[in-house]
Amino acid sequence: MTKRQKNAAATREALLEAARRRFLEESYDNVGLRDVAKDAGVDVALVGRYFGSKEELFREVLRGTCPHWLDADVTAEALPAFLARLAIEAGEGDTQESLDRLLIILRSASSPATSELVRTAFVEDVLEPVARLLPGEDAQSRAAVAFTILMGTKVLRTILGVQPLLQCQACALEAKLELLLTEALLKPLSGDSGATGES
Amino acid sequence: MTKRQKNAAATREALLEAARRRFLEESYDNVGLRDVAKDAGVDVALVGRYFGSKEELFREVLRGTCPHWLDADVTAEALPAFLARLAIEAGEGDTQESLDRLLIILRSASSPATSELVRTAFVEDVLEPVARLLPGEDAQSRAAVAFTILMGTKVLRTILGVQPLLQCQACALEAKLELLLTEALLKPLSGDSGATGES
DNA sequence: ATATTAAGTCCGCAACTGTTGACTTTTTTC
DNA sequence: GAAAAAAGTCAACAGTTGCGGACTTAATAT
Numbered sequence: 001m002t003k004r005q006k007n008a009a010a011t012r013e014a015l016l017e018a019a020r021r022r023f024l025e026e027s028y029d030n031v032g033l034r035d036v037a038k039d040a041g042v043d044v045a046l047v048g049r050y051f052g053s054k055e056e057l058f059r060e061v062l063r064g065t066c067p068h069w070l071d072a073d074v075t076a077e078a079l080p081a082f083l084a085r086l087a088i089e090a091g092e093g094d095t096q097e098s099l100d101r102l103l104i105i106l107r108s109a110s111s112p113a114t115s116e117l118v119r120t121a122f123v124e125d126v127l128e129p130v131a132r133l134l135p136g137e138d139a140q141s142r143a144a145v146a147f148t149i150l151m152g153t154k155v156l157r158t159i160l161g162v163q164p165l166l167q168c169q170a171c172a173l174e175a176k177l178e179l180l181l182t183e184a185l186l187k188p189l190s191g192d193s194g195a196t197g198e199s
Numbered sequence: 200m201t202k203r204q205k206n207a208a209a210t211r212e213a214l215l216e217a218a219r220r221r222f223l224e225e226s227y228d229n230v231g232l233r234d235v236a237k238d239a240g241v242d243v244a245l246v247g248r249y250f251g252s253k254e255e256l257f258r259e260v261l262r263g264t265c266p267h268w269l270d271a272d273v274t275a276e277a278l279p280a281f282l283a284r285l286a287i288e289a290g291e292g293d294t295q296e297s298l299d300r301l302l303i304i305l306r307s308a309s310s311p312a313t314s315e316l317v318r319t320a321f322v323e324d325v326l327e328p329v330a331r332l333l334p335g336e337d338a339q340s341r342a343a344v345a346f347t348i349l350m351g352t353k354v355l356r357t358i359l360g361v362q363p364l365l366q367c368q369a370c371a372l373e374a375k376l377e378l379l380l381t382e383a384l385l386k387p388l389s390g391d392s393g394a395t396g397e398s
Numbered sequence: 399a400t401a402t403t404a405a406g407t408c409c410g411c412a413a414c415t416g417t418t419g420a421c422t423t424t425t426t427t428c
Numbered sequence: 429g430a431a432a433a434a435a436g437t438c439a440a441c442a443g444t445t446g447c448g449g450a451c452t453t454a455a456t457a458t
Contacts (some may be wrong), residue, residue: 027309029228107309110226140363152351164339172389192373
């Protein structure tokens with residue numbers, strides 16, 4: 001058995017993981033390939049060798065992060081609670097199902113090089129899978145409204161660090177989010193469903 | 200009266216306006232000072248002369264965009280409808296009251312150079328003014344939840360260009376947003392307020 | 399009309415970016 | 429063990445970026 005100091009697959013993975021961590025905390029433009037390589041403990045040139053370009057590395061990260069974040073067997077009724085839970089959880093940790101993908105999408109959504117890539121990734125891999133679980137007419141629209149809430153929560157909590165959303169007792173916030181998501185996902189878009197019987 | 204081809208105040212304003220337009224469409228890092236100067240029809244060096252640095256130019260843009268976007272005399276009850284209206288309107292045009300500020304904040308929130316600046320601008324100039332209009336206990340938290348929705352709407356519509364939110368008949372979407380904002384702003388954070396009499 | 403000051407332009411520096419090619423070292427294969 | 433291929437390192441290129449100093453042009457004041 002040879003001592004393997006050189007392992008292509010391993011360093012490729014290390015590079016990918018380092019990139020994932022970086023893209024999770026900074027925008028596409030603010031992540032330098034030299035930083036990523038330093039984190040992975042290898043040289044910058046390996047990025048070019050294994051991924052071709054920075055953009056393809058980003059694409060791979062996006063594709064590899066939380067690929068099956070949505071439990072296939074979650075029912076439409078359980079969806080609001082499920083999503084509210086995801087929105088609140090720190091995102092730290094090894095959790096396989098998380099909204100990390102949303103964060104990466106969000107951070108690099110305003111970079112010309114990645115905007116289109118990120119846009120289609122959001123629609124195809126995030127929005128539509130949820131919309132497919134919804135019964136009724138305007139499934140896509142209702143899912144979009146729901147993700148409005150989830151995206152906003154990620155923005156205010158993780159990116160802007162708004163204290164009221166971080167401090168307030170988690171259970172109360174989670175309950176409120178669940179309520180809002182129920183209204184967004186399960187009630188018809190335009191209707192008198194009359195959630196609030198107020199003026 | 201001398202023909203004035205050189206006017207300090209005017210070019211400073213032109214520079215500011217050009218920067219505003221750029222920062223509205225791209226992130227802090229992706230806006231080049233040379234582009235801004237070209238749009239304003241002057242030389243790059245003027246940016247340094249009038250604003251000192253790119254960061255201070257950005258600060259000024261942020262401070263000058265929609266300074267009094269919130270009508271001082273809007274009541275708490277009218278707030279949901281008011282905000283829903285703002286979230287939907289295109290943002291194009293001369294509208295003095297708009298959520299352009301949110302968009303600028305959002306685009307540059309992930310740039311190390313501007314993240315802190317943008318964070319305090321959001322809390323002090325956007326979140327707290329709304330929170331101050333709210334009666335009751337958890338005003339800050341409720342305002343934060345509401346801005347979750349507004350931020351998310353801006354993200355999905357303007358940055359990600361999600362079609363379902365752009366196409367669906369505006370009035371239906373606006374009504375839904377108003378409903379959600381009412382729930383977020385006016386109902387107690389944790390409570391049985393029972394907006395939805397469902398399981 | 400001339401001198402003075404403000405307004406604007408041109409040029410270049412220094413740092414950083416992604417990317418590529420030549421080179422060295424390790425691993426595998428025969 | 430030698431040869432071939434893979435894995436990794438180093439250095440440099442070409443393009444930007446923000447920024448600052450030297451210079452020129454226009455407006456003002458005397």
